[in-house]
Amino acid sequence: MKKKNLNILITGIGGPTARSFARAIKEIGNYYNYNLIGTDVHPLAVGHYQKTLFNKSYVTKPSSHPGYWIEMEELIKKESIDIAIILPEQEVLEWSERQEKESLPCKSLIPPLKAVNKMLDKGILTAYLAESALVPNSIQINANDPLLKNNTENVLSYPYWIRSATGSSGLGSFKIETFNDLERWISINKGINNFIASDFLSGRNLACKMLYFKGKLIRSSCAERVNYIMSKVSPSGITGNTSFGRLVNDKKVFDVANKAMDIIFERTGVEKHGFYTVDLKEDENGIPLITEINVRHVAFTQCFALGGANLCEDTIRLLDEDSNFDTNFKLYQFEDGLIFLRDVDERPIVMKESDLIKN
Structure with a gap:
């Protein structure tokens, strides 16, 4: 029996996660014949040009743009999208906010907004689970805290691990062995105002x-x-x-x-x-x-x-x-x-x- 076609939208095809997902279903999976439609906000995203992987691709507005949903709904209708796979975290948040208020424009596995809001910020997540003994001893750090030395050393012993409270890909991660390390690291990472520091786990x-x-x-x-x-x-x-x-x-x-x-x-x-x-x-x-x-x-x-x-x-x-x-x-x-x-x-x-x- 001939397999049916399934039209799948995959967002963020400039990143390795989207292309990894695409290969998992198109090259390893065997459920349907997949027509993969990719999107990315950048015209240089390599996924746009992987024609054997993605049947079509579009350069789209970022999820923060006021015209995002108009463009996305038009694309979903034009390509008869059956399922959307949303992968950049900020875009997942946007879809989660939409799901909270009204129906999504097509089928998509989107986490509930209240859970997303607890997970995207590592500081919030760690504080939320602090009483469970499932997270390391931690403290949130403001880069401009005038009492930084006392506030960190009262909670953590050296060495400890520091990273950005938000974002992924190891953003702002470093092993702190002295207070001078912390001062230098904050100075180097001027774009990060909020860090989370935790017991070093070996x-x-x-x-x-x-x-x-x-x-x-x-x-x-x-x-x-x-x-x-x-x-x-x-x-x-x-x-x-x-x-x-x-x-x-x-x-x-x-x-x-x-x-x-x-x-x-x-x-x-x-x-x-x-x-x-x-x-x-x-x-x-x-x-x-x-x-x-x-x-x-x-x-x-x-x-x-x-x-x-x-x-x-x-x-x-x-x-x-x-x-x-x-x-x-x-x-x-x-x-x-x-x-x-x-x-x-x-x-x-x-x-x-x-x-x-x-x-």
Whole structure:
């Protein structure tokens, strides 16, 4: 039987996450024949010119522009879009605000606004979960605080970790070992006024994917971030884009992420709905603690699909109301020892860690 076509809108195709999602469904998935329509605010976005991946693409207004929704609704109607995958975080926020007030222009897995508002700011998120023992001891820092030294040293011991309270990709991240380090780091990062500082966690850097749909957790899977693309350009060594990672089977990591998400949904009073990437870091005793929650897929989502956990196509099948899709919860289990390797302008590789070239 010939497969039907499904028209999918994917936003932010200048970023690796959108292209990773596109490959996960078009090259690895097998549910439908996908016609992918991409958008990005910049004409130099490389996705515009990947004609074998995206059937069409458009340069669009940013989600903050007053004409955004007129343009987006016209595009969705023109291209007969069945499902929209919204990936830049500020655009997710815009769609979440629209969802709060009125219906969306097409099917899309958008998290509820009250939950989004707790997650986009790391300081707010950490404070919200502070009593749960699921987050590291932390303090919010104002770059202009005249009592900065006392206010930080009364809460944290050296070394501690600092990063921007908002944004992703390791923005403003650095290991602070003395107060002079803090002063210099704030001076260098003049564009950041609000930081969050936390106990330094020396263990694994982990991610747990959580897919919810209409009040129910449907799928989850975990990975470890080990090294980062272009790590030498960042003083912290973290750029937010993983070059080497492991696909892991770790119920402990899932349990922490699941508990935190349950707390957020319960306290905000919203339905469990949306796709989230929960970032965690282990302390010296191997206990995973939550450092941030992304309200979307992240750049190595294709690697999960290559390992057998195609959360991208799971998302499509849920939104398409596929009657053959098993909606019972599944924590994906990977073949033991699977790793992934990524680099700029290269397709990722999933392989056995035991097959790495030995030094």
